[in-house]
Amino acid sequence: MIRGIPASLLLHAAVIGAGYIAWPYVGADVLEEEFVVVPVDLVDLGEITNVAPVREQPEEVEPEEEPEPEPVEEEEPEDPVEEEPDERDIPEDDIATSSEQSAPEETEDDVVPDLEQEPEEEPEPEPEEPEPEKPKAPNPTPKRNPLDDFLNDADSTFESERETKRRTDPPKQEQTEIKDITPAQEPRKGAGERSANTVRIEQMLYNQILLCWDGVDDQPEPGRLNVQMRAQLDAEGNLIDVELVRPTRAPIGDRSMALAIERALRAVRKCQPYRLPRDEYAEWKIMNVNLGSRFGDTGQ
Amino acid sequence: MLKKLTATLVAGLAMLFPVAQAEVTVNISQGVLKPTPIAIPSFEASGDNVQLAADITAVVQNDLLSTGLFTITPQSAHIQRDLSINAQPRFADWKIIQTDALVVGEVDTVTVEGVEFIRASVRLWDVYGEEVMRLEGQAGRRFTAKPEDWRRIAHKIADAIYTRLTGEDPYFDSRVVYIAETGPKDARVKRLAIMDSDGANVKYLTSGTFTVLTPRFSPSNQQITYMSYENNRPRVYLFDIQNGRQEVLGNFQNMTFAPRFSRDGQSVLLTQANSGNSDIFIRDLVTQGTRRLTDHPAIDTSPSMSPDGRQIVFNSDRGGSPQLYIMNTDGTPLTCPSGGRDTACRITFGSGRYSTPVWSPRGDLIAFTKQTSGKFHIGVIGVDGEGERLLTEAYLDEGPEWSPNGRVITFFRETSPGAGPKLWSVDLTGRNLRQIPTPTDASDPAWSPLLN
Numbered sequence: 001m002i003r004g005i006p007a008s009l010l011l012h013a014a015v016i017g018a019g020y021i022a023w024p025y026v027g028a029d030v031l032e033e034e035f036v037v038v039p040v041d042l043v044d045l046g047e048i049t050n051v052a053p054v055r056e057q058p059e060e061v062e063p064e065e066e067p068e069p070e071p072v073e074e075e076e077p078e079d080p081v082e083e084e085p086d087e088r089d090i091p092e093d094d095i096a097t098s099s100e101q102s103a104p105e106e107t108e109d110d111v112v113p114d115l116e117q118e119p120e121e122e123p124e125p126e127p128e129e130p131e132p133e134k135p136k137a138p139n140p141t142p143k144r145n146p147l148d149d150f151l152n153d154a155d156s157t158f159e160s161e162r163e164t165k166r167r168t169d170p171p172k173q174e175q176t177e178i179k180d181i182t183p184a185q186e187p188r189k190g191a192g193e194r195s196a197n198t199v200r201i202e203q204m205l206y207n208q209i210l211l212c213w214d215g216v217d218d219q220p221e222p223g224r225l226n227v228q229m230r231a232q233l234d235a236e237g238n239l240i241d242v243e244l245v246r247p248t249r250a251p252i253g254d255r256s257m258a259l260a261i262e263r264a265l266r267a268v269r270k271c272q273p274y275r276l277p278r279d280e281y282a283e284w285k286i287m288n289v290n291l292g293s294r295f296g297d298t299g300q
Numbered sequence: 301m302l303k304k305l306t307a308t309l310v311a312g313l314a315m316l317f318p319v320a321q322a323e324v325t326v327n328i329s330q331g332v333l334k335p336t337p338i339a340i341p342s343f344e345a346s347g348d349n350v351q352l353a354a355d356i357t358a359v360v361q362n363d364l365l366s367t368g369l370f371t372i373t374p375q376s377a378h379i380q381r382d383l384s385i386n387a388q389p390r391f392a393d394w395k396i397i398q399t400d401a402l403v404v405g406e407v408d409t410v411t412v413e414g415v416e417f418i419r420a421s422v423r424l425w426d427v428y429g430e431e432v433m434r435l436e437g438q439a440g441r442r443f444t445a446k447p448e449d450w451r452r453i454a455h456k457i458a459d460a461i462y463t464r465l466t467g468e469d470p471y472f473d474s475r476v477v478y479i480a481e482t483g484p485k486d487a488r489v490k491r492l493a494i495m496d497s498d499g500a501n502v503k504y505l506t507s508g509t510f511t512v513l514t515p516r517f518s519p520s521n522q523q524i525t526y527m528s529y530e531n532n533r534p535r536v537y538l539f540d541i542q543n544g545r546q547e548v549l550g551n552f553q554n555m556t557f558a559p560r561f562s563r564d565g566q567s568v569l570l571t572q573a574n575s576g577n578s579d580i581f582i583r584d585l586v587t588q589g590t591r592r593l594t595d596h597p598a599i600d601t602s603p604s605m606s607p608d609g610r611q612i613v614f615n616s617d618r619g620g621s622p623q624l625y626i627m628n629t630d631g632t633p634l635t636c637p638s639g640g641r642d643t644a645c646r647i648t649f650g651s652g653r654y655s656t657p658v659w660s661p662r663g664d665l666i667a668f669t670k671q672t673s674g675k676f677h678i679g680v681i682g683v684d685g686e687g688e689r690l691l692t693e694a695y696l697d698e699g700p701e702w703s704p705n706g707r708v709i710t711f712f713r714e715t716s717p718g719a720g721p722k723l724w725s726v727d728l729t730g731r732n733l734r735q736i737p738t739p740t741d742a743s744d745p746a747w748s749p750l751l752n
Contacts, residue, residue: 205326215331219467220662242525259467262426264402267331268430290324295327 201284204276206298213267213291216260226262226292229268235281237274245288266290302705311370336400336465338364339373340723341383343405343420352450353407359454360403362498363472366461367708368732371397385421385440403461408446419444420453424461435460451500452751459750469705472497475748476710477515477524478723480504481741485718490743492526492539497703497747499723500738501576504541506546514558514699515539517748518663519565524746525549527557536570546691550583550590558602562609569593569612571594580614582629593631594644602656605629606683607663615655619646622653624668637684647685656699659683662706665728669698669711677713678726691730699743704750710736712743 216225228245242265250258268289276284332733340361345353350575364370369750374659379393385406394402402425410419423440424433435441441460443453452473454461478495480502493514495581505524506512515526524539528546536549536559548598549559568583568639580593580603598618605612611634627644636645648654652672663683670677676697679690682710696714703710707728712721720741726733736745 047349201324202326205324206328209326210328212334213328213331214336215333217330217333255467262429263331266426266428270400283322284324286323290325290327291331293329295329297329298325298327 007028104253201276201280202298205274205284205287205289208271208274209267209289209291212271214263216292218257219256219259221256223293225256226290226294227261227264229264229291231268231287231289233272233274233285233287235274235278237272239269239272242268260292264289267291335369335371337371337373337398338401338403338461338465339378339394339397339399340403340405341381343407343422344385345407349407349409349418351406352418352447352597353359356407356450356454356457357405359451359498360405360458360461363455363458366498366732366734367462367466368727368734369462369466373397385423389425389427391425391427391430394425398664399427401425401433401461401465403457405457409447409617416447417444418447418450418453420457422457424464425647433464435464444512451496455496455498468707470750471703471707471747473707473751474704475517475521475751476723476736476745477505477517477710477748478745479512479515479740479743481721481743482508492524493738493742494524495738502739505541505544506625510560512537514744516560516746518561519563519749521748521751523561523565525559525561527559532667537570538568550588563607564609569605571601571603580612593627593629596644604657604659604666606659607661613647613657613659613666615657616644618644622655624648624654624657624666624681637686638667647683648681648688649685650688658700658702660702660706661704665706667700667709668701669700678709680709680728689730691726691728692724692733695719697724699745701746703747710745710747712745 013014037171216222219225227247230240231242232240234240243260247257247261250261274284309416340357342357343353347632351381361372365372377397379396380390383389383404385404389402389404404425405420405422407418407420410417414558420437421440421442424435425431426433432439441457443456445453448549453543455473458472462468462471462472474497475494476497476499477492477494480491481488482491483489488511489508490511490513491508492515493502495502498593506528510528510530512529513527515524517524522541524541526537526539527534528537530537534555534557535552536556537546538549539546548554549568549570555573556570557573559568561568562582568585570581570583571578572581577597578599578601579595580600581590583590583595593603593612594614594616596616596618598616599622600614600616600618602615604614609621609629611626611628613624615622616625617623618625625644628635631643633641633643635641637647638645638649647666648668649668650672652670654668654670656669657666658668660680665680666683667678667680670679675693676695677690678692678697678700679688681688691709692711692713694713695716697711699715700709700711702708703725708725709728710723710725713724714721721743723736723742723745724733724739725736736742
């Protein structure tokens, strides 16, 4: 007993000590393995989500792409008038082709709406088609077994009763439910005007011009060396014209100011062509570039 | 009439209230200062001048590269080869290789009254602005000199480009005087030497019979003052560069050292030691009169004058350890940055020992040597004692001196005990630390003013 107490104390001390030493490293390897360096290009997002407009395409696309199945119809025997069955059969192809064809058009404008629109188009025809097809499919097989026939008849009577009930009962609730569902599947308007890209044009320009401007920190009194310019760009992001707004020209004898103006103009010229979304050209056709410590950084 | 009036009113309103148009505004408060890419193709030349043109081009490139403010676009990357000083370059070819500025030069020889001169012409182009950059108000510069002065032409060209692109005053066409050291430690030979700012054209001014120390250029570029142990008596001397004459400065009974010219070159500041005490004096070279500037039982030494000549900075241990002080040259009291009025104001209060202060040619900073924690540093501090920055650190860094434009500091460094001193330079920002090549060990560098 007397020997046991020191031995117990030593053992506990050893366990606690080992734990104290080893505990900080427990799981460290796992973290290191999980740590993967991923190159990231940081782009600041606008304060207000303002993505490109969502077009109500399900209704617009179908009639536009109806002409495509027409040549298919022409190859087949004459079906000049009966368009209703054709519409049910063809839309499966139509949906596929329309989604394939409309996708590149939309990606040019903006990627975000495509992801919203594609799932919206598909579910609309699918629930309509299986409903008429399902009763057709089981019909041929059960006629062979009388028991099945009996049961099918019973089912059909029950179904017919249900249908009659549905027809007789006021269908207000069901209709309202359908109305509630369909708008949910149709394109909904999200936050923002949806008239522009989520990434702010100012931030994109800021990130590009920043790399082209050497600044004036090496000059005496850099705080007074502020340059405002106004530039006109073409749709490719090339400079059409750039003019000084303030100062309008280099003051005579002020070497630092002359240098600041020269560097500012060079930065704007050197950075072209500017990589900006072409579909928003109207927004960046004219850009005001202010360089100097007086101006707070764009978006910061 | 009414129609005209209405049209004028409409036009006026249109001017006042322009049609709303979408515009985007970008504000950037701070740029990214990085070396300016510049292309300097070999200057155009013919006949015997081809090699000379290549040499001048190389010196211009090295000068600009040594500042750390430029990157030279390799000639192998140049697309346009048919450059001419009288033709506009194809800017697109230079934009592709991301060059901000392009130097086009030409070298030829001319004979004037039977004497042959080399002539170098140069133009600087703004590639993105697609226009010529005026050098000192001109669309180009032309330099003429004797063939042996071809390096000065190259330095002048580099100075013109440097000034145009950085806004700084030039400094390449200047010289550095220093102490060339040879031989073992116990029998060290120390000679006065002079070289171009890039380390070329080294010439020895003294034979090495007597040890010399702390040379300083006069603003006129014609004289050097230094300390010599001639006849085992340390005294301040004057050396005339043109005729090689040396003379003792004044007839001081005691040891004199740490000389430095005043800003107008008419006087020399120096320290005189007397019975273990040392004070600062100023010696007028014209009247030969001497005036005491400090009178204190502590050690006062290493004076350096402000650009306007109204104040000096010096080193004193009157506060208990070597620190930096400023005072009016006429000895009148001044308002100290730390408060109160005194004849001398202390401007350094950090731990360590401060020494060898030098007032910047710009006037706003003072460079110094600082010894702390077993290391030496070269640092700068504002004349008000604010903003101390240490630019270097080594086993031994000592003796800072400003370039003529106040942008670069040269000093000497020993990397380890017994390694021997070498000359180094560092940019005012603390970047671009580089060694200045010398044939021997070297110490106590001093920059000359810009050559005429």
